[in-house]
Amino acid sequence: MKNLSLKNYIIKKNYKKIFTPSPSFPIENLLGLSSNFSRGDEDFKKQFNSVVKRLKKISGQNKIVSIQGPGSLAIEIGLLNFLKGKILLINTGYYSQRIKKILLDAKKNYKFLTKIDTINYQNVKNIKKKYDWICACYTETSIGFKIDIQELSKIAKKKQSRLFIDATASIGIEKYHNLADVVTFSSCKSLFGFTGACFVGYKKDPQNKINSFMLDINNHINKKMTGPNTTIQSLDFVLKNYSKFKKKVIMNKKNFMKKFSKFLIYPNKNQPNICTYINKKVRAGKNLIFYKPRVQNRGSIIFHLGSGHLNKNINKINNCIHTR
Amino acid sequence: MKNLSLKNYIIKKNYKKIFTPSPSFPIENLLGLSSNFSRGDEDFKKQFNSVVKRLKKISGQNKIVSIQGPGSLAIEIGLLNFLKGKILLINTGYYSQRIKKILLDAKKNYKFLTKIDTINYQNVKNIKKKYDWICACYTETSIGFKIDIQELSKIAKKKQSRLFIDATASIGIEKYHNLADVVTFSSCKSLFGFTGACFVGYKKDPQNKINSFMLDINNHINKKMTGPNTTIQSLDFVLKNYSKFKKKVIMNKKNFMKKFSKFLIYPNKNQPNICTYINKKVRAGKNLIFYKPRVQNRGSIIFHLGSGHLNKNINKINNCIHTR
Structure with a gap:
């Protein structure tokens, strides 16, 4: 790994798609x-x-x-x-x-x-x-x-x-x-x-x-x-470069809300940028890390911090989420 | 910096020689x-x-x-x-x-x-x-x-x-x-x-x-x-790989003790591996970080964790230390 460039190291180290309160790993x-x-x-x-x-x-x-x-x-x-x-x-x-x-x-x-x-x-x-x-x-x-x-x-x-x-x-x-x-x-x-x-x-x-x-x-x-x-x-x-990161989170959130609009629980004014609560369970998958909440709930809470390391196709990250 | 290899990044990031309780930055x-x-x-x-x-x-x-x-x-x-x-x-x-x-x-x-x-x-x-x-x-x-x-x-x-x-x-x-x-x-x-x-x-x-x-x-x-x-x-x-790191610290300590033997304060049995207290002040220098103790003392306390990123010439790190 010593001869890997920082850029390729970061790609390698973000092999998991992450939908948790912990963010992805940007360069x-x-x-x-x-x-x-x-x-x-x-x-x-x-x-x-x-x-x-x-x-x-x-x-x-x-x-x-x-x-x-x-x-x-x-x-x-x-x-x-x-x-x-x-x-x-x-x-x-x-x-x-x-x-x-x-x-x-x-x-x-x-x-x-x-x-x-x-x-x-x-x-x-x-x-x-x-x-x-x-x-x-x-x-x-x-x-x-x-x-x-x-x-x-x-x-x-x-x-x-x-x-x-x-x-x-x-x-x-x-x-x-x-x-x-x-x-x-x-x-x-x-x-x-x-x-x-x-x-x-x-x-x-x-x-x-x-x-x-x-x-x-x-x-x-x-x-x-x-x-x-x-x-x-x-x-x-x-x-x-924080405005860039903030923008990515908000794009990711918007894209998710659009994609899963029929499963939303709260009105817009109570929607946080960090995550979205939907009334459906999501399917687990290889190299996908979903949030395990500390308390039971009737659906899923999906976090939007997983695109921090990406520079393009930020919204594509939501394509791998499927409800059960 | 994105195209730098990890190896060269680590060399770049250890540009300071460090003689403090915080270690150097190994790959x-x-x-x-x-x-x-x-x-x-x-x-x-x-x-x-x-x-x-x-x-x-x-x-x-x-x-x-x-x-x-x-x-x-x-x-x-x-x-x-x-x-x-x-x-x-x-x-x-x-x-x-x-x-x-x-x-x-x-x-x-x-x-x-x-x-x-x-x-x-x-x-x-x-x-x-x-x-x-x-x-x-x-x-x-x-x-x-x-x-x-x-x-x-x-x-x-x-x-x-x-x-x-x-x-x-x-x-x-x-x-x-x-x-x-x-x-x-x-x-x-x-x-x-x-x-x-x-x-x-x-x-x-x-x-x-x-x-x-x-x-x-x-x-x-x-x-x-x-x-x-x-x-x-x-x-x-x-x-x-901890035995390697431990060995480096001990080599660094031994080399320092030998080099500064006339300034030592304690007998061998009270000498810790992490640092050495000598009864002389050391000279500050560019890109050298010495320990600033929280309490005044009559000499210097030199730490030996600065060679963690090095693979050879570990003892050379002490060559840049000079007493006042």
């Missing part, structure tokens, strides 16, 4: 890699600053902290370090329930959380009480559902609540993340990076005191441990 | 990469099982949990989920003090830690009281010092204490990790992998109840969140 992941070190390596420092600058723009936040870890770690660090008082969770399914679990666990260890209520997304217009924070998943992948974040933001503003958004499945490819006061996401889904990094974006500095080396956001702000260096490098050239 | 990091998904991707599952099997052998532990995160996360998860009762920390410097900080923080949230004492490493033979657990860093990189883990293990056995070892800077390249009851390490130092993964190795199952989604080891055992997939892939071919 851009490789272009920024090199040996590196966190302190005193000026080349890496430049890359790091460039990636963080682009993530600030994408997330619409003034400050971004990068951490080695999965999206759920960013959620936990975000919730623990920023939230206080009365909290309302918008229930959309499995991943919103994860936020609730993290909050309930946190309430056992810390006094700054005084109340945690839940409301189903359908009833969001009927919020009566006043809350300090409202928490929601922008795209709930367990049911392939996108909330109306503009509407939620209006409600939050009216109630003088701040907004915490889990953007694990929406970052980059959906609009209006700037409406969140705190937003969390990871490297390895719609940002097309390697696994290994998660991010907390925010506007006002955190204030809670956290009794944990890993969960205290200040230890990450102050770079007290090794950061997600390789993953930052894998994002460097992807983010420099 | 083996690339050979296992591909698009992948955690659930239902049989190719990735095989890679994952192969890497875990090799890590069990390297660490001398029956069970290995892999987690997205830095070495410090594995330390915190290991300490929280396994330790209870009276704890003795062996003080060797900065990184052992980090273990203490994590323990003191944990004691605020949980009752299973009843006492945390500290003893300096020099006094380890004078341990009087009985402890449930003894905790130590195998290699304390902040002062380039390796403890005698066989002696510590004998003391622990005599006192019926269990042994927690932070192996962040020793895993793979030092012997006797099997003597630990719980051992923690990361992907991106002496294992020559990408950043992004940390590991907890253990023999007996954890028993503590932890109020945190990320810090409860059971959520990682049960794969409740995205694992360090890309990093696991970057380790695949490195670990298949």
Whole structure:
């Protein structure tokens, strides 16, 4: 394999067609890699600053902290370090329930959380009480559902609540993340990076005191441990060309929606770009990787990140999907 | 760059000579990469099982949990989920003090830690009281010092204490990790992998109840969140050829010790393979990356992981180091 060109290596390494929340493997992941070190390596420092600058723009936040870890770690660090008082969770399914679990666990260890209520997304217009924070998943992948974040933001503003958004499945490819006061996401889904990094974006500095080396956001702000260096490098050239990647996802989504229009479950306004939930099971096949959801459902959830490495025929990827 | 062969790409990407705890960038990091998904991707599952099997052998532990995160996360998860009762920390410097900080923080949230004492490493033979657990860093990189883990293990056995070892800077390249009851390490130092993964190795199952989604080891055992997939892939071919990498580090260390013999601080038995502490400052230079320690010292700490990508002239790397 040593004598293979990068271009042919990437073709070889994308032999599987992928319809999962993890993206395909574009050549851009490789272009920024090199040996590196966190302190005193000026080349890496430049890359790091460039990636963080682009993530600030994408997330619409003034400050971004990068951490080695999965999206759920960013959620936990975000919730623990920023939230206080009365909290309302918008229930959309499995991943919103994860936020609730993290909050309930946190309430056992810390006094700054005084109340945690839940409301189903359908009833969001009927919020009566006043809350300090409202928490929601922008795209709930367990049911392939996108909330109306503009509407939620209006409600939050009216109630003088701040907004915490889990953007694990929406970052980059959906609009209006700037409406969140705190937003969390990871490297390895719609940002097309390697696994290994998660991010907390925010506007006002955190204030809670956290009794944990890993969960205290200040230890990450102050770079007290090794950061997600390789993953930052894998994002460097992807983010420099991010509009191209976003366009591919949206084309792929549109093509899929057209092809499977009779099996769609939600109206357009609740259709996320990352995936589509259809009321039919799909047929497995050789070198096809479909999403295995963490919870049972009555159909299939197909993700649209599998064309990131392609430069033409992006829509052809959907030709190999057949319903049972 | 697209038409460059992998071999020439790796040469290009290692233009910096690196003397830090992060390794150089060997071609083996690339050979296992591909698009992948955690659930239902049989190719990735095989890679994952192969890497875990090799890590069990390297660490001398029956069970290995892999987690997205830095070495410090594995330390915190290991300490929280396994330790209870009276704890003795062996003080060797900065990184052992980090273990203490994590323990003191944990004691605020949980009752299973009843006492945390500290003893300096020099006094380890004078341990009087009985402890449930003894905790130590195998290699304390902040002062380039390796403890005698066989002696510590004998003391622990005599006192019926269990042994927690932070192996962040020793895993793979030092012997006797099997003597630990719980051992923690990361992907991106002496294992020559990408950043992004940390590991907890253990023999007996954890028993503590932890109020945190990320810090409860059971959520990682049960794969409740995205694992360090890309990093696991970057380790695949490195670990298949690990004896070669280990040999390079040891050759590099020996050559350095010989060249700088008059500046050595510790006797052979306390010399770790990962680095050497000398009582002289070294001269900076173009495309040389030296270690910037987190604490001041009177000399230099030179790491020996910079030759991982080389196949010949491994020792020549030390020719560019000059003292001030």
